[in-house]
Structures are given as C-alpha cells and as structure tokens.
Amino acid sequence: MAKQKLKVGLIGSGAIAREQHLPYWRELEEEGRIDLLGVCDLISERCETEAGKSKGAKPYLDYRKMLKEYHFDIIDVCTQNRGHAPITIDALNAGAHVIVEKPMAMNVKECKAMIAAQKKNKRKLMVAQHMRFEAGAEKLKEVAESGALGQIYASEAKWLRRRGIPGWGKFHIAKESLGGPMIDIGVHMMDLCVWLMGCPKPVAASGKVYRMFGDREDLFNADWGRPYPPKEFDVEDHATGFVRFEKGITMHVTVTWAANVAEETGGVTVLGDKAGIMTNPLGVYGADHSTLTSSKWDWLSPEDGHRREVRHFCECVEKNLDVRVQPWQSLNIQKIIDAIYLSSKLNKEVPIK
Numbered sequence: 034m035a036k037q038k039l040k041v042g043l044i045g046s047g048a049i050a051r052e053q054h055l056p057y058w059r060e061l062e063e064e065g066r067i068d069l070l071g072v073c074d075l076i077s078e079r080c081e082t083e084a085g086k087s088k089g090a091k092p093y094l095d096y097r098k099m100l101k102e103y104h105f106d107i108i109d110v111c112t113q114n115r116g117h118a119p120i121t122i123d124a125l126n127a128g129a130h131v132i133v134e135k136p137m138a139m140n141v142k143e144c145k146a147m148i149a150a151q152k153k154n155k156r157k158l159m160v161a162q163h164m165r166f167e168a169g170a171e172k173l174k175e176v177a178e179s180g181a182l183g184q185i186y187a188s189e190a191k192w193l194r195r196r197g198i199p200g201w202g203k204f205h206i207a208k209e210s211l212g213g214p215m216i217d218i219g220v221h222m223m224d225l226c227v228w229l230m231g232c233p234k235p236v237a238a239s240g241k242v243y244r245m246f247g248d249r250e251d252l253f254n255a256d257w258g259r260p261y262p263p264k265e266f267d268v269e270d271h272a273t274g275f276v277r278f279e280k281g282i283t284m285h286v287t288v289t290w291a292a293n294v295a296e297e298t299g300g301v302t303v304l305g306d307k308a309g310i311m312t313n314p315l316g317v318y319g320a321d322h323s324t325l326t327s328s329k330w331d332w333l334s335p336e337d338g339h340r341r342e343v344r345h346f347c348e349c350v351e352k353n354l355d356v357r358v359q360p361w362q363s364l365n366i367q368k369i370i371d372a373i374y375l376s377s378k379l380n381k382e383v384p385i386k
C-alpha cells in the first residue's frame with residue numbers, strides 16, 4: 034500500500050517562509066512525502082505567488098478558512114510574533130501538528146496556552162530554533178552530552194551587530210514583535226546556549242534594555258537601510274542580561290542590532306571545569322596536564338539548519354518521534370525574556386518560577 038503523504042499548510046508567507054521554509058517543504062513534496070495544500074497570507078500577492086509554485090497548493094487570505102478545508106497533518110506558522118500563539122492554538126485544535134517560528138510567543142501566558150492546546154490535542158509542537166540543527170551545534174551538543182565538559186558552570190550568549198536593524202517586516206514594532214534584538218537574535222543565542230548546557234531550569238534574571246539608535250532621524254543602518262519611520266520604532270536595539278539557573282549555573286547575554294563596535298561578532302560559549310565549547314571559533318577547548326588543548330572539526334556539513342529542521346519535524350510526524358525543540362524548553366526561554374524585560378523596568382533582579 035502506498036504511504037500516506039502528510040498534508041501541509043503554511044501560514045504567513047513573508048521573508049522566512051519564502052526563503053527558508055517553503056523551499057524545503059517543496060523538496061519534501063518532490064520526494065513524495067508531503068502535499069503542500071495551502072499557503073496563507075494577509076497579502077494576496079504573497080500567498081498567490083508562493084502557492085503558485087506548488088502543483089496542488091491553494092492561496093488563502095484567511096487561515097481559519099484554510100484550516101476548515103483540509104484535515105492538515107502539519108501547519109507551519111511563519112507570521113510575525115503576534116500571530117504565533119493564536120494561530121498555533123487554532124491549528125492544534127484543528128488537529129494539526131505545528132511548527133512555529135521563533136520566538137514561541139509574546140509572553141509566558143501565551144506559551145502556556147499553546148502547551149495546554151498541544152497536550153489537550155495530543156499533537157506535536159516545535160519552535161523553529163534552526164540553529165540547533167546546524168552541524169557545528171550538533172557536534173558541540175554531542176561533546177556536551179558525553180560529559181567531557183565536566184561541571185558546567187557559566188556561559189555566554191552574544192550577538193553584536195554594528196548597524197543591522199532588520200529593514201523588513203515589523204521587527205521594530207513592539208505590539209507585533211514584543212521586542213528588538215532580544216527577540217530577534219537573542220532568542221537564537223539563548224536557546225542554543227541553554228540547550229548546550231542541558232536545559233537547566235532558570236531561577237532568576239536581571240537585565241537592561243536600551244533604545245539608542247532605532248528611533249533616531251540620523252540613523253545610518255548600513256546593512257538594511259531604513260524603510261520605516263523612526264517614530265514607529267518602539268522596541269529596544271540593545272539588550273543585556275544575567276541569568277541564574279539551578280545548581281549555580283549562569284548565562285550572560287548581550288545582543289544588539291546597532292552598537293559602536295568594530296564589526297559584527299557573536300556566538301555561544303559554555304564553560305565546564307574539564308573543557309569549554311564555543312561556536313565562534315567552533316571547537317572544544319581544554320587542558321591536558323601541562324598543555325592546553327583544542328579540538329576542531331576539519332569539515333562539517335554546510336547544510337542549512339532550516340532545511341534540517343523542516344525535515345526533522347516532518348520525520349517526527351511521520352514516525353511519531355519526539356521533536357528536538359521541546360515546548361517546555363521554549364517556554365523557559367520565554368520566561369527568561371519576560372524576566373529580563375521586567376528587570377529592566379524595575380531595575381532589579383527578578384525571580385523566575
């Protein structure tokens with residue numbers, strides 16, 4: 034008997050969907066594993082163009098209508114952050130497994146509601162943290178899980194851009210996105226860092242967020258220009274935080290869209306008493322009696338993490354496997370984010386429950 038193909042729909046066919054999700058769903062369609070049946074966007078040109086690239090896909094302007102037309106196995110949510118929770122919950126309630134772009138949602142309450150819907154409907158839910166799927170990250174995770182780091186005690190999650198505020202979408206508007214670099218690139222760095230440490234439970238955070246460039250008339254945003262009016266910019270463009278986890282583990286976070294630094298830099302560092310791991314430069318760093326050691330990989334697959342992530346989610350649904358990015362892990366990242374924003378407002382460390 035021919036294997037049943039999974040019915041897939043995508044909601045929000047903007048930049049990330051067009052460039053990083055839909056090409057990989059189409060690849061799976063060519064392999065005969067899925068049927069892409071619907072592409073939805075509020076902007077008709079976007080959903081029509083993207084649906085038009087697949088034989089059987091129809092464009093939709095209303096995702097609720099799309100959810101009613103098929104019994105989807107998988108819904109991929111790629112809207113702005115504001116849509117993540119309500120659309121995910123509707124899709125789970127319609128019986129679909131859901132992969133949703135990062136960040137999980139706009140706050141902890143929404144994340145909990147998503148997890149409740151996932152449990153109630155016994156579906157899979159995964160936040161698209163594609164960096165966990167890059168070959169280098171997978172190698173570092175293997176090393177960390179082998180116990181070679183010894184006792185993990187401190188870490189750093191960092192991404193600094195000199196002038197690189199996203200120049201498309203609604204990244205700069207708080208009611209659409211929640212925040213600035215903390216939400217855009219900070220989520221990636223923190224998720225990777227916490228995952229490499231074995232997902233310890235966060236217990237407290239302090240932080241400060243700043244808006245120093247984004248709303249200035251004279252902003253020179255070298256990487257992407259500035260297509261938005263400065264008055265619209267109401268998120269932070271620089272954020273820093275210090276997070277405490279159980280067992281005394283800590284994480285220092287610094288993320289920025291615009292800062293007066295020499296060049297774009299960043300990465301994740303996890304320190305253990307036997308060895309440390311870094312994504313930049315990628316490797317394992319330790320000591321052996323009186324010598325310092327480092328080990329690197331000569332060649333790692335350059336395959337896009339987004340491709341591996343989409344294929345992983347498809348396989349998890351096909352074979353009923355656990356997803357790599359568990360919803361409770363993404364909830365913990367959201368707890369850290371909420372705590373850093375609150376701490377910035379209150380000017381003191383806040384507990385995380």
Ligand SMILES: NC(=O)c1ccc[n+]([C@@H]2O[C@H](COP(=O)([O-])OP(=O)(O)OC[C@H]3O[C@@H](n4cnc5c(N)ncnc54)[C@H](O)[C@@H]3O)[C@@H](O)[C@H]2O)c1
Nearest residue numbers: 045046047048049073074075076111112113114134135202
């Ligand atoms: N993983 C990554 O590296 C990465 C990179 C960029 C963006 N993202 C995430 O992807 C998401 C989208 O970002 P983007 O850059 O593609 O933004 P975008 O603005 O280009 O695309 C979002 C699209 O969603 C559509 N949309 C919004 N609400 C909708 C609704 N109710 N129904 C149907 N369509 C709706 C918009 O019309 C728009 O076309 C964000 O959550 C962002 O954080 C992730």
